[in-house]
Amino acid sequence: MPMDTTKIRTKIGDNEFEADGPVDIVTAQFQAFLESISTVQSNSTSNGAAAQTIVQSNQSDTVGNVHIPIEKILHVSGRIVSLTALPQSAEDAALLIMLGHKDLRDNIAVTGQEIGDGLAQSGRPVPRVDRVLDNAIGEALVLKSGIKRSTRYRLTNQGLTKALNIAKGLVESLP
16 A cells, blocks of 8 residues: 655745655645744744854754764764764664764755664664664654665654754763
């Protein structure tokens, strides 16, 4: 039984939106995007400088205005991003590795091989990355595109928020 999927890519002013996945999830994310743009535009009419600051802080860090030093828990070696502090689950570790690829390598579409290599180097090897990320994909934390060896994974906004919260907790637990 095939699942209905959709892909949306749009640009409204300086704001861009791209999503690929189940219709209901993509529709919900697009509605949230439209609401956030309308909020920013209404704020910009009252005071332009504050609206620009809000947009910049939301793009850089969704947990708050405090910078999370993810360099303390992530290590980059070539194309492999590994963890120096492990979270409780392999799924959380995979989300953190994807966050590291996004922030430290400027790579938003991460291959399953890169995630698997990062997990193995972190001390948490898994036989198949797709099975580790199945729950995250179902919860709309991760978007999956491609087939077989060309499969790539990307954090959604909710996934980015969860990964940043996990990272914040790990950084705070370090001595």
